[in-house]
Every structure is written in C-alpha cells, then in structure tokens.
Amino acid sequence: MSVRYALLGLLAQQPRHGYELRAAFEALVGGEDNWDVKPPQVYSTLSRLEESELVVEDAIEKGAGPEKRIYAITARGLEELQAWFTSAVVGNHLRDEFFVKLMLSLAAGDDLTRKVIQVQRTALYRELHRVTEQRQRADPQTELAYILLWDKTVMHLEADLRWLDMVEARLDDMKKQPLPQPEPKPRGRPPKKG
Secondary structure, three states, X not given: OOHHHHHHHHHHHOOEEHHHHHHHHHHHHOOOOOOOOOHHHHHHHHHHHHHOOOEEEEEEEOOOOOOEEEEXXXXXXXXXXXXXXXXXXXXXXXXXXXXXXXXXXXXXXOOHHHHHHHHHHHHHHHHHHHHHHHHHHOOOOOOHHHHHHHHHHHHHHHHHHHHHHHHHHXXXXXXXXXXXXXXOOOOOOOOOOO
C-alpha cells in the first residue's frame, strides 16, 4: 500500500498536521513494529499530495514549539481516495526477493541452497512466533481489527513455510535442470535492408 492513500484516508477523517498523521497511521496499523513510517516519508508524501492538488494547507498551528502546517483533503483528493477504495489490491507475488536468492544459490553450487532455505525457514518461524504472541495478547473486545491483520499475517507465514518444505523436497530435481537463461541474441549490427 502506498502511504499516499493512507494519508488521504486519514485526512478525509479530519485535517491534521504531519506529526498527527504519522501517529494516526501507526495507530491504524498496530504500531511501528508492524509498519514504521518515518517523518520524512510523511512530509515528502504530503508535499507530493499538495503538488498534485489532492491536499491543501488548511491552517498553521502556532504554539510553544515550531509552527505546524495543517493539511486538509481537497475534492480531487476525495475522488482519488474513492477510486482507490473501489480498486482491488493485488500484490506482485512473482516479484519475490527470496526466489531470486534461491535461484542464484543454485547457480553458486556447493550446498548453499539448503543453507539459504534453512536461514529463511528460521526467520519465518521467528516472525510467526512474534506475530502469534502479539495476537494472543490482543483483546478481542477492543482489538478485533488487529487480530484479523495478525491472522492474515500468520496465514501468509504458514504458506511460505509450506512452500519452503515443497522447494526442499524438490531441490534435487531442481539441481538437475538448467537455470533459466535469456534467449540468445545475435551480436553485431542488424543486416541492412535492401
């Protein structure tokens, strides 16, 4: 998810300044352990949203500290947010860093691939343990939204662990196959057309 749409959604609730937006975002996602958005990212996103006329500076809050620019969503920003709400979210599951690491470890030889799998499995189990503990501490009467997020995360982690088991079971067959290579292209200049 783009932080852009999260900020638009939070501004649709009420005008806010950057610090309030960051705090509201972290509360929404269950804390910075789940998704840490740094202040510079919030402010650079606000700047781009303002350039795109999706938000405007609504006021300047003056207090004991530095002035704070309060932002509000525009009608155009509301249209963009509505378009986002009514579009599907499909992650690019084929763009997977671990898969690239796995394939390159096959090319490296030795028994590196089994180590790569074991390191990944250990990391997934650690994350599964961490998320499961978070979920168990949650109060279903007040934190059902977070529980649903953690359940989804647990399911993804469990699926990744099952996939690693499948890869490991087929590793010997994978080693027998050549690694994918690009189609060979002729070198030099193309022939002149008559």
